[in-house]
Amino acid sequence: MLLTTCNEELEQHLIQKEMSPETIRSYKGHNDMLIHYFNTKNNGPTFVDDLSTEDLEGYLHYLKHEKGYKPASLNVVLNAIRRLYQYTIRKKYVPTNPTADIAQAKVQREERAFLNAAEINELLEAIDHKLIRLLVRTLAYTGLRIRECIDLELKDVDFKNKVIRVINGKGGKNRLIPLSDELAVPLQTYVKNKRPKVSSNNFFALKRTGTISDQYVNRELKAAVGKLGWTKHVTCHTLRHSFASMLVKNNANIPTVANLLGHADYRTVTSVYIHVESAELADAVNQITLV
Known part of the structure; x- marks a missing residue:
């Protein structure tokens, strides 16, 4: 059987399993x-x-030596190929899986960039586009993934019950995120007075398209960071890290943070979102008294 045909069958299989559209596209x-x-x-x-x-x-x-793929990107490619051959094995199109003995590329974990509350406020002030400023504020207050935020519909933001409903998030999971008063007020003002009259049900909508793209948001973020003269790399995902890091720093328990972020495994929170600054390390060491 042609490999192309198998890949098309795999796509339909994943759609039937209701995997996320982003995963299927990948x-x-x-x-x-x-x-x-x-x-x-x-x-x-x-x-x-x-x-x-x-x-x-x-x-x-x-891909590594000619195309310059980094280890994390190579692993994404390998995972896709593995999924394809797992499907072909299940369908008995091939007797053995050629990906079985291929090891994942070793990824050196780097500490992720995150912003503190003061930096987030600075960033918001530097964003010229009002809608994107509001969307970025939403990311910072909710920890939503950018695609989850862009896909929000008007019905998903429940001002009466003060929750945001994430429908079909990563992995097809649904979850509720409490809507803080500090975020609810500007969102309500936007819906009542500033949202353009478009046929789209998207919560965040431009008049021309009825939606907004993640590339556009990241481009505006990059411009704001340049205006501030920062050297750190800031993207939409940085706001998600910042949200989680602030929760952990304010003593939110790890399962709660994992639930808000939509992580099935709370160990992801402990390995990715806990940031300890050098001053905090020094304070901790200075607490030790052996006398």
Whole structure:
């Protein structure tokens, strides 16, 4: 069977399993690249049983050394290929899985950038676009992923019960996020007085498109960071890290933080979102008295 056909079948299988559209697009896109590479290399269509472990390792080597892929990106590609071959094994299209013995690339964990409350306020002041300023404020107060925020509909923001409903978040999960008074007031003002009259149900809507793109938001963030003269890399995801870090610093328990962020495994919170500044480390050490 053609590898292209298997990839199309996998896409339909993942849709039926109600996996998130972003995950499906990622798997399909990376596997399309794989298929194009081998079709071009072999000057003809690639069949599912054509590729060996060595072929796939060669492809990953090509991405790393010719295309400059970083370890984390290589692992995303490998996960997509693995998912494809797991499907082909289940359907009995191939007898063995050529990805079984391919190891994940080692990723050196770097401390993630995050902002404190004062820096977030500075950032908000520096954003010229009013709608994006409000959207960024929402990210900082809720810890939403940018796609979750952009996909919010008017009905998802419940001012009466003071909650934001995240529908079909990452992994297809739903969750509720409390709506703080400091965020509810500007959001209500926006809905009543400033939101353009468009047919779209998106909560955050531009008049021309009825929606807003994550690229546009990140572009405005980059411009604001440049205006402030900051050297740290700030994206929409930085606001999510900042939200989680502030919760942890204010003694919110780890399962609560994980729940608000939509993480199934609370260990993700302890490994990613807990930031300890050097002054806090010094204070902790100075508490030790052996006399």
